[in-house]
Amino acid sequence: MRGNVIDLAVAVVIGAAFTNVVNSLVKGVINPLVGAFGTKDLDHYSSCLKAPCVTKGGEVVKGIPIMWGSVLSAVLTFLITAAVVYFLMVLPMSKYLARRAKQQAAKEQVQEVLEVSELEVLKEIRDALVAQRGPGQSAQGQPTS
Numbered sequence: 129m130r131g132n133v134i135d136l137a138v139a140v141v142i143g144a145a146f147t148n149v150v151n152s153l154v155k156g157v158i159n160p161l162v163g164a165f166g167t168k169d170l171d172h173y174s175s176c177l178k179a180p181c182v183t184k185g186g187e188v189v190k191g192i193p194i195m196w197g198s199v200l201s202a203v204l205t206f207l208i209t210a211a212v213v214y215f216l217m218v219l220p221m222s223k224y225l226a227r228r229a230k231q232q233a234a235k236e237q238v239q240e241v242l243e244v245s246e247l248e249v250l251k252e253i254r255d256a257l258v259a260q261r262g263p264g265q266s267a268q269g270q271p272t273s
Contacts, residue, residue, distance in 0.1 A: 147209065154205045162200075170204075173197030 159170040166173065174181075174195045181191035 143213075146212070150205050150209045150212070154201055154208065158204055159201060170197040170201045171195075173200070 155171075163169045174193045174197060177192040177194050179191055181193045183193075
């Protein structure tokens with residue numbers, strides 16, 4: 129149980145550090161690339177729900193703006209993070225666990241074969257002892273009547 133808690137703590141710390149990397153990748157590379165096809169950065173894309181949207185000094189004076197560029201940026205961040213976590217952590221771990229289960233199954237099968245062979249050897253020893261005594265003697269070596 130303690131090992132699992134430590135693994136979880138390490139995963140949280142690495143995830144927090146990795147979030148900063150992904151955020152900077154989206155803001156520094158992906159947003160400008162998407163903005164190159166449009167007119168501005170993803171964070172500035174918006175639509176007006178109730179026209180006209182008028183802003184003064186960054187504050188909305190009239191209308192209701194929908195900031196869908198920020199949502200798209202967050203979705204891209206999530207998708208990149210999920211893909212990296214899946215391909216660098218989940219997929220290799222599942223392959224490792226499958227390989228380990230296969231090895232364990234093979235080991236158990238070998239163990240069963242050894243147990244069966246031991247039983248067969250004991251039966252052969254018993255049969256050899258019975259054959260040495262002869263057909264007319266009991267287990268204690270006394271002649272039977």
